[in-house]
Amino acid sequence: MALAGAVRCWRLGAGPSSLQMQALSLHMSKTAMGASQKDFESAMNQVKLLKKDPGNEVKLKLYALYKQTTEGPCNTPRPGVFDLINKAKWDAWNALGNLPKETARQNYVDLVSDLSSSDSSSQVKPEADRKQPGYETLVVTSEDSITKIMMNRPAKKNALTIQMYREIMLALEAASKDDSTIIVLTGNGDYYSSGNDLMNFMNIPPGEMEKEAKNGAILLRDFVGCFIDFPKPLVAVINGPAIGISVTILGLFDLVYASDRATFHTPFTHLGQSPEGCSSYTFPKIMGQAKAAEMLMFGKKLTAREACAQGLVTEVFPDSTFQKEVWTRLKAYSKLPRNTLHISKQSIRNLEKEKLHAVNAEENSVLQERWLSDECINAVMSFLSRKAKL
Ligand SMILES: CCCCC/C=C/CC(=O)SCCNC(=O)CCNC(=O)[C@H](O)C(C)(C)COP(=O)(O)OP(=O)(O)OC[C@H]1O[C@@H](n2cnc3c(N)ncnc32)[C@H](O)[C@@H]1OP(=O)(O)O
Numbered sequence: 094m095a096l097a098g099a100v101r102c103w104r105l106g107a108g109p110s111s112l113q114m115q116a117l118s119l120h121m122s123k124t125a126m127g128a129s130q131k132d133f134e135s136a137m138n139q140v141k142l143l144k145k146d147p148g149n150e151v152k153l154k155l156y157a158l159y160k161q162t163t164e165g166p167c168n169t170p171r172p173g174v175f176d177l178i179n180k181a182k183w184d185a186w187n188a189l190g191n192l193p194k195e196t197a198r199q200n201y202v203d204l205v206s207d208l209s210s211s212d213s214s215s216q217v218k219p220e221a222d223r224k225q226p227g228y229e230t231l232v233v234t235s236e237d238s239i240t241k242i243m244m245n246r247p248a249k250k251n252a253l254t255i256q257m258y259r260e261i262m263l264a265l266e267a268a269s270k271d272d273s274t275i276i277v278l279t280g281n282g283d284y285y286s287s288g289n290d291l292m293n294f295m296n297i298p299p300g301e302m303e304k305e306a307k308n309g310a311i312l313l314r315d316f317v318g319c320f321i322d323f324p325k326p327l328v329a330v331i332n333g334p335a336i337g338i339s340v341t342i343l344g345l346f347d348l349v350y351a352s353d354r355a356t357f358h359t360p361f362t363h364l365g366q367s368p369e370g371c372s373s374y375t376f377p378k379i380m381g382q383a384k385a386a387e388m389l390m391f392g393k394k395l396t397a398r399e400a401c402a403q404g405l406v407t408e409v410f411p412d413s414t415f416q417k418e419v420w421t422r423l424k425a426y427s428k429l430p431r432n433t434l435h436i437s438k439q440s441i442r443n444l445e446k447e448k449l450h451a452v453n454a455e456e457n458s459v460l461q462e463r464w465l466s467d468e469c470i471n472a473v474m475s476f477l478s479r480k481a482k483l
Pocket residue numbers: 248249250252253255258287288289290291292293309310312313336337338339361364366369476481482483
């Protein structure tokens with residue numbers, strides 16, 4: 094099995110790593126003639142190279158086999174009841190009874206060989222290999238207990254099409270049920286997202302405007318509802334400027350990490366539109382009434398540092414080290430006890446859920462009206478005829 098594992102890993106990566114080579118040579122020598130003292134010493138060195146913590150149960154097994162190999166059957170008094178760690182170690186060693194030293198050595202080498210193989214196969218694979226199928230506008234990957242949902246329309250600044258709203262909802266639904274601990278939303282390219290794709294408002298026959306506005310409001314309600322109800326920690330990794338709905342839903346995230354190149358802009362009045370994403374409720378709570386009004390009513394664009402000072406952003410990182418620092422942090426967080434983390438999130442958020450759904454419904458009903466207004470139609474036409482940019 095270890096051999097098959099090592100060979101399979103070579104096919105996935107560019108070539109065998111030194112760890113894989115060691116696992117393979119260990120496996121070959123042990124199957125041919127039983128593990129030698131040299132194999133045992135090499136296995137002891139290999140244990141130190143393991144990247145993945147094998148867990149306490151396996152560590153106890155390794156300890157017991159090591160003691161049995163080097164000292165024979167357990168020959169010391171059992172530690173006292175309060176010496177929990179040494180007692181567990183003693184119990185594991187004692188459980189091996191009279192197992193011969195040679196067999197213990199062989200079992201130790203076998204165990205390390207299997208651990209090394211699975212350790213190698215769990216090493217980072219290229220993103221293309223990890224990409225989940227079924228998404229056209231997103232790249233969804235899962236690794237290190239983190240599911241990453243990346244908006245993937247960089248040429249259009251990750252403007253959100255109808256298909257993209259739907260795919261994000263599907264990806265969130267799947268992530269709520271997968272074995273990930275943390276879910277990340279981020280953008281590909283220089284923008285996080287330029288918000289709603291203004292083309293969503295185009296090509297609507299005159300008689301269909303009201304129906305389309307209603308459908309849009311239903312889609313938006315469901316989209317925002319997914320964030321309100323999401324059961325696991327949600328992290329926004331803001332790689333660049335964020336506009337419109339990509340900013341307003343940030344009040345529903347648990348962590349917001351931003352590059353110092355990011356900006357936060359909600360120019361609703363300029364566009365003849367009104368706040369969504371529950372921001373009419375979350376923003377005043379987060380930053381106070383006065384600052385929220387400046388953003389949501391007057392369209393003040395915030396730098397990442399200003400957004401952080403106002404509590405919308407958790408932490409700002411220099412753009413040059415942004416990805417490295419943020420992913421190191423998130424990988425450490427993803428090792429926290431999963432269920433406890435999810436329960437804590439729910440304790441923090443559940444009290445607000447009913448209120449947030451009510452706010453979501455109210456915002457969408459106002460917005461549905463706005464989309465039909467001259468102010469909104471003129472603003473969209475102006476952008477699309479390239480007379481206006483934010
Ligand atoms: C179901 C409905 C739900 C509705 C929910 C409502 C949400 C409200 C909002 O989100 S309001 C925010 C809407 N967003 C905007 O108004 C942004 C409009 N875009 C811009 O002002 C600029 O494009 C820019 C400032 C984001 C970037 O400017 P820059 O000069 O750097 O780049 P380009 O303009 O050349 O952009 C490259 C191409 O991308 C297209 N594009 C960018 N953003 C959008 C967008 N939001 N909608 C549609 N298209 C967008 C842009 O048109 C360029 O396309 P081209 O290469 O084909 O010309």
